[in-house]
Amino acid sequence: MTLLDRLNQDMKQAMKNKDKETLSVIRMVKASIQNESIKLGKDTLSEDEDLTILSREVKQRKDSLQEFKNAGREDLVEKTENELDILAQYLPKQLSDEELTSIIQETIKEVNATSMKDMGKVMGSVMPKVKGQADGTKIKQIVEQKLR
Structure with a gap:
């Protein structure tokens, strides 16, 4: 199952569960994938390209998380940590x-x-x-x- 298939499946489930936060994160990732495929002029991206986009999304959130912590914005820290947890489900197993x-x-x-x-x-x-x-x-x- 490709990343896009998994995202679509999980998006439907998030809609059924009325899980707005998960839905929002999945939509952002799907939009990034779509933008990248348009930029590259491809209908579908390779697994490697999908992984690159997913890693970029995680990195952006980690950078934001650090900025929010430095600024003392606990509300945004919690939201960003939750987004990272959701994105982690789609990444390959992390190396020790x-x-x-x-x-x-x-x-x-x-x-x-x-x-x-x-x-x-x-x-x-x-x-x-x-x-x-x-x-x-x-x-x-x-x-x-x-x-x-």
Whole structure:
């Protein structure tokens, strides 16, 4: 079942359950997918492209969440956390810190990285391997730690 099929199915269920928040999040994700397919001139997007859009939506909300926390807006913090919980249902299983560290160490060996100057090479090689399965910020922190 494609992401779009799942979103449509869950959207119908949210309508039946009168779950406005879930419905709103699903509609936003569907709109993003639709906009991207129009931009690329395709009828349907690949799973990889869907995952990219979903990851972008999650990242936007995480950034907003941090801003809301800094501004002391607890009402918006709670709403954004709920949206993140809803989006998490559509993401692939997240990698544990140990799995992520293992992948990063293998990649460092593959690209023969020795210093912080090689960070771009490592990040460029790691990101496609873990797409949607780990947060970019966490990946960056582990890579920096391993290259020091």
